[in-house]
Amino acid sequence: MSTPRIAVAAPASGQGKTTVAVGIMAALSRAGHVVAPAKVGPDYIDPGYHALATGRPGRNLDPWLLGGPEAIAPMLAHACAATTPADVAVVEGVMGLHDGRIGTDGFASTAHVAALTATPVVLVVDISSASRTVAATVHGMRTWGAAAGPGVDGGDVQVVGVVLNKAGSPRHADEARRAVASLGLPVLGVLPRDAGVSAPSRHLGLVPVAERADAAASLDRLAEQTAEHVDLDLLLDLARSAPPLDVAPWDPAAAIRDSAGPDPVHCFGGRPRVAVAGGRAFTFRYPETEELLRAAGCEPVVLDPATDRELPAGTAGLYLGGGFPEVHAAALSTNATLRDEIRDAVRAGMPTVAECAGLLYLCEQVDGHPFAGVVPARAAMHPRLTLRYLDATTGTDSVLGPAGSPVRGHEFHRTRTDPARGERPAWTADGDGHGFALDPAGTGRATVHASYLHVSWAGAPAMPAHLAAAVSDFAARSRTGDTAPVSRAAAAPTTGPRISAQPPMSTGPADAQLTDPLLHHGDTEVGPGLVDLAVNVRVSAPPPWLATQIRSATADLATYPSTGRATAAIARAHGVPEEMVLPTAGAAEAFTLVARALAPRRPVVVHPQFTEPDAALRRAGSPAEHVVLDAATGFALDDDAVVRVRAADPDLVVVGNPTNPTGVLHPREQVAALHGPTLLVDEAFLDALGAEREAATTLIDREMAGTLVVRSLTKTWGVAGLRAGYVVGDPALIARLRAQQAHWSVSTPAAVVMEATATPAARAEAEQLAEQARSWRAHLVAGLQRLGHRPVAGEAPFVLVRLGSGAREALRERGYAVRRGDTFPGLDAAWCRIAVRDPLTTDGLLRAVAEITPEEATA
Template identity: 55%
Template sequence: MTHLPRVVIAAPASGHGKTTVATGLMAALRQRGLAVSGHKVGPDYIDPGYHALATGRPGRNLDPQLVGEERLVPLLRGGARGADVAVVEGVMGLYDGAIGGQGYASTAHVARVIGAPVVLVVDISHASRSIAAVVHGMATFDPAIRISGVVLNKSGSERHAGEVRDALQDTGIPVLGVLGRDDGIVAPGRHLGLVPAVEQHGAAQVIERLAAQVAERIDLDHVLEIASSASALDGEPWDAGREVEPVLGSPVIAVAGGRAFSFRYAETDELLRAAGCVTVEFDPLQDDDLPARTQGIYLGGGFPEAHASGLAANGRMLDALRRAIAAGTPTVAECAGLLYLCRSLDGTPMVGAIPAEARMAPRLTLSYRTAIAPADHLLGLAGSRLAGHEFHRTTVSPVAGDAPAWLLDGRPEGYSMDPAGVGRETLHASYLHTHWAGHPAAAQRFAASAAAAVPTSPTVHAASLPEAGKRRGLHDRPGAGLEFHGDQELGPGLIDFAVNVQQAPRPAWLDAALERSLAATSYPDAAQARDALAARHLRPVEQVLPTAGAAEAFTLIARARAWQRPVVIHPQFTEPDRALAAAGLTPEHVVLGPDFELDPVRVPTAADLVIVGNPTNPTGVLHPAATLRALVRPGRVVVVDEAFIDAVPGERESLAAQQISGLLVLRSLTKTWSIPGVRAGYIVGDPEIVADCVRQQPPWSVSAPALAALAACTSPEARAEAERRAVEIDTSRTVLERGLRDLGVRVVPGSAAPFVLAQVGSGVREALRDKGFAVRRGDTFPGLDPAWARIAVRDSATTRRLLHALAEVHAEGLAVTG
């Protein structure tokens, strides 16, 4: 028996604000320092995305229709492992379930099975005393359901809320809080409901604001008291490892993610990994190719209709999928995946692996379905039966192929195909969403098919070759990739806009400290520098570690622990990839979209190491501290590379002063202090992880000059000088940005770094080189192509010389693609 504090958030009907209150409660309780597990009654994917953002843990579903009533408690316990409290958001009205099922799969049904008290959210915007009658009816309709509190939502005024409170007194059910009308915390909707968190710009900030409002207006102590009143739970937690057997060979499963493919159950990945697979997320909107050595493809749900033009524009990914599927790579496509694999979607060309056309439909299809496999296929044997659901406002014609994927309530639907002619179906595409926790045999069968498949090879694209430079006879370096560095752009007579080191002279006090360090005759002693850094960040000394620049810091982190699923967020400094590769690891890449904004939901939930820059090299984007904090979760280490934060006035959004378990911050002195030859940097953060890095660091790896610089640059004089330089960079960067935009060049907005990322056009970098200017190529950063260049901030006079040269390039006819 296990005691798990838990509460169900329900409502009399849809639209009363369950998601607002449930998500706000999750976030507010997390801000109190509690580990919160978020759950959703029913098949919905969208609300769990917001839950994940609020809790820092995967959002999970509890749906007896899809997984069976007997799995509800195990899935709750499995999903809430290590949590202090579970918050379960209901579906529709409290007693509304599957049509014709007498309340089966309703919020009340799930609350009864998991033995959880209910908090009722009621929209009072169009009533007052009548609300008490509604609550009384909800509370007495089923004596097995315990409504322990009410939250009044969308109150018009204190007087209005007071009238409702007075009327509720006779019910004996306490009012836990009142929320007023506030459209600013309502997530936008579209044809299938809320916009997913992964697509919502600023979702993290919305949730942070909502958490503050909930903490202010709802009695969290009373909510926790209600949650703690839940009875003990019996039965073992759900464990994917008990449901499937590992296959041989660790096949790589490419799992679609990103803005267009944001729907899948957390247990899908967990089952595939338990079956011996390596799941690697890719973004069909951004990535050029499938993950290396892919042996299986999973295309889940999402909104491809909202991103059709972007999907169509990524011809490289369309081609990679087309080739892989034609070669017989086992592929499962659910709903959005089905649309993506059709020939077209509302007339926009798609992958074309399925001989069908998809279009928007006038009506929504939303229903549970009973599915039977008409023949042996990727997910089941002939005659096997499972439960699923449909949720779409599109139609596919023809609705089924010669060999359908399923018989849904007796009618053929979807496609089960053998595109490679291997004698067995390797492509399974259907509108049906399935929850594999209820049908683990589907995961087992797919994993076995992937293990038997031939791994894909990288797709070679003619467009990726540096033809522009070759045609013009311009300088280029073949084979440049993650190992490329800005110094390689330099050459005799070139004006340097490629390297991020500031060109201002070093302060006299820094030169003096460096000179004194060279006079020492003993081995380097890091104690003084470590003490100075600890004092600089108001931390114990065990929370800081001097390193030989950021490069050594990444190497120490890569070797500190036996990472299982490291992730690097790109575009980003490529040294983390090199360090992880040297440690024998292959990191996954989360490549940000065109705005380069970070959404924590895009990071795989199972990632145990996440590396991100702030401000990021090469984009210059400064991510909000709240967004970075949302990456932190139990069992994960988050590394924030703040190599350029000292170029940001006030070091805003820095996390170096925040003591957060699982967080490391890296700093470097190279750029601001113009000492690239003195490798000086440090790690600050979680003492347990810092200690792991200390064990990996060789003796005397940090030189005496680097230690002297670290100590000198922590002084009040140094900090004042760094702030002055940061303000100068701000001013000089404005000159560069305005000049580029005046020339019609797209510049990534809001750079907070001593450089900007500009879409100058393919071949322009080489042409500028011919005119005596070196800028940093962009295509060696994952997610960027040859049209991009990173341009360092220089003084205004030197910047104008570059802009003049760029104007000449334009006049000579080399087009700008920005």
């Protein structure tokens, strides 16, 4: 192997090596190079970004998982040789350069892999808290391997260059650059602290690329940033310094042939199919898994448990790998048709291997959501992370081989099952049992092998060989009628009511006779077991930094609250004087204050619109006249609507922008044209559109005569329980509202939220959330359009669509709560408002929408 290659390492985790490594891969690919990506260690998530950046599978180079150091160079050669030969290989390291398996002197570290493959190393160093001292760190990283002696990497690691990350200023960058250059090492580039190219994280690390609708766009920005700040030509020169390796690429067919397992299967009628879980919830599997199954004679077919209604036709085996079903439990559990089919097939003896997320999917419940019910256990999130390598053996004869077959694997999860293991464990490790080995069809061996252990079959090729033989046997028995059908795909209708062993879900209070439509809100729609698409709060909890500040505020609860600091922060954020700002206990209090303080005689509310302002006016004895926008014009605030409003000679006009529930964003000039003596604009969702759209649309200004703008913080920041909002407007009107406000109506935690979310850092985070919401909304709109529906053209983080009368109830039966439309003046029961959620949840909803029959919903 003579492919040029480079390893991207760091002194420790958190230095930015993933960002830099993926950026280098993307930038080189966009420059026309064929890049072979690889990752040191067992990680699944980073290789997903590698694959997106390069268009090639991300390979894992882990001496532990692959069975020994001798497997590493062949696997790297396989990465370079597969499909089109690569021009360059980029290997992302793990943890710190010399950090490997604990107690092994650096075994499976980045340094170890670099030594095994003679790969030069580029260090990524976070310089945000140092300048010249960075050179000392680099010098130590460069020389320590040879000095330490006993490590497995010895002195064979060649550090050939440095990328400095998170520079605070050009002066800061120059200081660190000069210090490192004095060592005789080239600095390939300096990335600024505010490059804005990091990926979002969650409890097990980065969010997988398959779950990010914005991943491709983010990767484009990262490639541009890297090409601008990193000398790619110099990096390629350093990669070309790697010496040739006399090694043959790893070959899955040879691995199966040389293993201790059965020979590749040859079935009459074609290859037996193995359904391999994929999609956004099941992103953890090594590319060698499918390569080995194919080499063993099977045909792997990807199955998305969130969206596919049935197993692929002819399925005779099931592989459920890792991922995040706990994050997407609600969406997965609502696909009851597939869950039932999988349960029936597995109970009939279909060979099934389930790792981590797959184990959870087979359990009875995950965090209270019903799942397949094959494994007699329930799972839930746990505060403690399990992360470890394990030496294990199969606990019993199973579809993966005879009892006692050795394997190396790793665990990486934050859930626990109850019970922790079955009567017959899947694995035995450290004298203890792990997981569940089940024989539901009474075949005499375990046909279900489910545990938290992740195994790279490239290091244990006998296992896919055994699984292939079991799958072939099951397929043959299915054809002769010796077992239950392997799939209902041929017989099950593709449309019609959902068939489920569970009783229909209670429709709940949302379907009770409405006594007052103006007082109906989205939270009334929500109930146990329902996926909440009815409430427009965009996040399920405040971000950690905000939650910390809220908790800290409880120390001051013995003191009466003060909104002075919050008022000042909001005023600074909007560039207005403090006398133009009034913090309130959410937008609801603001509407009540307006109705009481102004006591209008001829108020007009432009509908369809959030009903709370209308209800507040009625409670204050000032019922409003309605001007209803036309669905035929897309609920636009056109000239005709403006004329109708002004013809009513109002002393108060209330309008939403963007309007809830339509999501339509009206031009600022049209909204301003509604002005009577007083104009009240509900901009509760305007911050969800991003700073550019907000600045071009908002009526907040230093001159706001006769104008009031209401803002809510609950939607963006997940603090609906705190009631945090504010009014900005005409100082004289603000003074009248303040005179009506009860003492201390805004709590101390709510005031803290107002101050904290008005900072530049918080507004930058809100901008990222807005970008995410836009991509998620586009995903929902495109999906509805593919199904033949025509959503209203809007920009808010919710979508109004006419699904038909009865559709909302049909969706509740399938586990989804959406907001009914007939409580909004101007809409009827055929309209539904759907909150924008992550694409996987949306895909589950779209699956449910597609299942609605004409009998269930009429236009």
